[in-house]
Amino acid sequence: MNTSNGRAESREQLKPAGIVVGCVGCVIITASSVYTALKMGALPWPTIFTSITALVVLRALGRKSLNEANITQVIMSAGSMVAGGLAFTIPGIWMLGLDEQVSLPQLLAVALAGTLLGLVCTALIRRRFVEESDLEYPIGTAAAQTLLASSAGGATGKKLFGSMALAGIWCALRDVAGVIPAMVAALPIPGVNFALYNSPMLCSVGFLVGGAAVAFWFAGALIGNFGIIVGGSAAGLWDVATAQGIVSSLGMGLMMGSGLGVVIKDILPKAAGYLKRGRATGTGAAQDADDKPGMLGSLSRMDAGALGLLTAAAACLACLVLGLSPIAAVVVVALAFVTTIMSAQSVGQTGIDPMEIFGLIVLLVIAAMGEHNQVKLFFVAAIIAIACGLAGDVMSDFKTGAIIGTNPRDLWRGQAIGSLLGCIVSVAVMAALLGAYGAEAFGPGKLFVSAQASVVATMVSGIPSVAGFGIGIIAGIALYCLGIPSMMLGLGIYLPFYMSLTAAVGALIKAVYDRIGARRATAADAETTHEESGIIVASGILGGESIVGVIIALVSVASGMLG
Known part of the structure; x- marks a missing residue:
């Protein structure tokens, strides 16, 4: 094992400045x-947002290494996935009282x-899924191209942080001062929340997702709200309350069916191939172990021991803090390996x-094993979602x-730093939001909305409508296998109409913006392309409103404690 080269790379790429900037960003x-x-x-x-931010901040500090910027953005972004795993599962506990x-x-033990x-x-x-596979990883590839092609400097920083500031001010005027209304253009349609949500962040989500995906999102909203609720109620097929139950069940079924479609279409057909390839190349992998940087290439005894201790620690947390039985904890750990591969x-x-x-x-596997405590089932879902x-x-x-040449050991360390810090931050923020707004604010x-x-x-x-849910699962699998984004269709059916309408406005803005950009394609941009500028501004707007929203919640909690 060539440890001296690994250490030299580590000293060059994982530096205190990048760690500090990454932790603040995280x-x-x-x-x-x-x-x-x-x-x-x-x-x-x-990832794209953090890549640009890392470049801007590090270059302002006189740091020009792309690999250092990459590790910095890794630290910044890792906690967001911990946040997503918690936010997509745990609020269900509050919804059930x-x-x-x-x-x-x-909560911290779950994270x-x-x-x-x-x-x-x-x-x-x-190694198996990055170095030895032909998987594209479109997000990772796009981040690499951003780091390689970008000459981010002062103008990029002004766009990013300027848009964050404007969105933050807008949020404060709406949610604190009450100067700007939360909803505009509302119409009194029974069972349908018809309005435009005055949220730059939601417009930015529509802008960033854009195109066909938002079109299917909005199509789902039209089907659910005006097809099933308005149309079905007017035809006398059901009342409004029943229609709303059908819509929510159908939307959930489509989203779950889409996830199962990913497994059926994209994962299972290739799983056997990867296993066969692994057996065929196992000997060769052992022969070139010295060419790999330890833990993230071929495992040394120390690396294997460290990973074993981390696995045992996770199992102990599941048993001792969360109250799962030893057998259930072992099953969760084993299935975590399966689902992370998926x-x-x-x-x-x-x-x-x-x-x-x-x-x-x-969760369903653990429930089938005889675990009926609802809170523990949520814990299981959250652990797997985070992993x-x-x-x-x-x-x-x-x-x-792999594209730009960053040391994988340093990347893993950066992920460890960011995700462990993210555990603390995400739990604290969720507790603050719960304390500020109460359990009744989720659903x-x-x-x-907390859709997931x-x-x-x-x-x-x-489930409100078992038939609707079953139809949704079958349709979600079928549509995904046909190449139709059933996840977005289900999201549109499930979410309140005002959210889908506002996201559609954001996508419309994106279409107009792209058309203008196409007309100006011959004009040179000294720092960023037209498309990159749009991503930078939209990302800044999304970040600005969400950050101020968290600050408002924290202030509300602090005021309540002092009061």
Whole structure:
């Protein structure tokens, strides 16, 4: 093993300045990710945003290494996946009125268990899924191209942080001063929340997702609200309340069916191939172990021991703090390895990580084993969702590193730093939001939609329309296998109409912006292309409103404690 080269690379790429900048960014990005996931029912990948931010900040400090910038953005973004795994599952506990049965130490134990399992799994599968596979990892590849092509400087920084400031001011004027209304153009349609949500962040989500995906999102909203609720009620097929139950069940079924479609279409057909390839190349891998940098190449005894200890720590947290039986804890750990492989495969092929779906699958397995405590089932789903979310993020970052030449051991260390810090930040922010707004603020049509967590809550407590849910699962699998984004269709059916309409406005803005950009394609931009500028501004707007939203919640909690 060539340890001297590894240490030299580590000293060059993992530096104190990058760690400090990354940790500061991790706190901000993780906090805003919790808010975004709860508020919007979605969590856009932060990788491009953090890549640009890392470049801007490090260059302002006189640092020009792309690899240092890459590790810095890894630290920044890792906590967001921990935040997503928690936000997509745990609020379901509050929706069912079980919040008093959950303590902060338990939430922290859930976050730590999922993070440790995610880190262990990615250390074990990196080589197979990055170096020895043909998976594209579109998010990681795009981040690498951004780092390679960007000459980010002062103007880019002004666009990024200027848009953050404007969105933050807008949020404060709306939610604190009350100068700007939250909803505009509302119409009194029974069963339909028809309005435009005055949210730059939601417009930015529509802008960043854009195109066909938002078109299917909005189509789902039209089908659910005006087809089933308005049309079905007018035809006398059901009343409005029944229609709303059908819509929510159908939407949840489509989203879950889409996740199962990823498994059926993208993962299972290739799983046997990877296993066969692994057996065929196992001898060769052992022969070139000295050419790999330790833990993330071929494992040394020390590396294997360290990963074993992390796995044991996760199992102990599940047993001693969360109250799972030893057998259930072992099953959760074993299935975490299976589902993180599925997650790595999904992200590598599509850039999509249905982390909460993998959590639901393991939840159902544990429930089938005889575990009926609802809170513990939520804990299981959260652990798996965090592990899978982190795996998708880590593997994309490894792909970025493979393209630009970043030391994989340093990348893994950066992920460990960011994700462990993200555990603390995400739990603190969720507790602050719960304290500021109460459990009644979470759920469909409420302040924090928490769409994915609502799906988990419904699976635990009971489905309003079993027929609608079953049709949704079958349709979700079929549509995904046909290449139709059934996840977005289901999201549109499930979410309140005002959210889908506002996101559609954002996508419309993107279409107009792209058309203007095409006309100006011959004009040179000294720093960024037209498309990059749009991504920078939209990312800044998304981050600005979500960060201020978290600050407002923290101030509200502090005021209540002082009062």
